[in-house]
Structure formats: C-alpha cells, structure tokens
Amino acid sequence: MRAALEKLLAAGRDDALLRFSLGNACLKDGDADAAVAHFIKTVEYDPAYSAAWKLLGRALADTGRIEEAGEAWAQGIQAAEARGDVQAAKEMRVFLKRLQKKGGGVR
Numbered sequence: 001m002r003a004a005l006e007k008l009l010a011a012g013r014d015d016a017l018l019r020f021s022l023g024n025a026c027l028k029d030g031d032a033d034a035a036v037a038h039f040i041k042t043v044e045y046d047p048a049y050s051a052a053w054k055l056l057g058r059a060l061a062d063t064g065r066i067e068e069a070g071e072a073w074a075q076g077i078q079a080a081e082a083r084g085d086v087q088a089a090k091e092m093r094v095f096l097k098r099l100q101k102k103g104g105g106v107r
Contacts (some may be wrong), residue, residue: 016045020052027055032062043075050065050088057095070099073101 002025008018023038039056042049053076060069072093081090 002029014041016042016049019045020049020055023052023055023059027059027062032059036063036065037060038089048079048083050076050083050085050092052076053079054067054088054095056090057092061099066099066102070096073099 002022003069005018005022005025009022011055013073019038019042023035023042026032026035026038036056036059039052042052043056046052053072057069057072057076060066071097076092077089079097081087
C-alpha cells in the first residue's frame with residue numbers, strides 16, 4: 001500500500017488525504033520519521049485535520065520528540081474542538097495527560 005501511495009505522490013498528486021494515508025502507512029511499517037514528515041504536510045494542507053494531529057503526536061512520540069508530540073496534541077485538541085470532533089479531542093487529551101505524567105508535553 002505504501003508503495004502505491006508513494007507512486008501517486010511521485011506522479012504529482014499531493015494533498016492532505018494522500019499525505020495522511022502515507023503517514024498512516026509509514027506508521028504501520030514502523031517508520032515514524034517518515035510518518036512525521038507526511039503528517040506535518042497533512043496539517044499544513046489542512047490545519048483542521050484532527051486525525052492528522054493525533055497521529056502526528058503519536059509519530060513524534062515514537063521518535064522521542066516528546067515536547068513536539070505534546071504540542072501537536074495540544075494543537076490537535078484545538079482543531080478537533082473547532083470542528084466539533086469530540087472523540088478526537090478526548091483521545092488527544094488522554095494522550096497529552098499521559099505524556100504530562102511522564103514529565104513531557106506542554107502545560
């Protein structure tokens with residue numbers, strides 16, 4: 001799946017949905033660094049894409065970038081609340097709270 005998505009990107013298609021799908025595929029492949037890059041592009045294209053913020057935080061945490069993960073989830077909570085995406089906001093609050101208990105993330 002990842003290879004097919006990368007072919008689409010190489011062919012010139014580049015949008016939030018493709019980048020989100022690529023980021024998700026990278027996470028499934030255990031390539032959190034590549035996932036981070038794709039999720040960053042996703043939220044650049046669509047800052048209200050709450051699912052992308054959620055997975056960006058996860059990918060950042062997986063790469064050890066704990067402070068950035070907390071910031072991503074905090075921004076994701078704002079995006080989710082603005083869209084009325086209650087479930088995504090709730091999930092990111094839980095992730096952020098766990099991160100803060102471990103001594104990381106934003107306040």
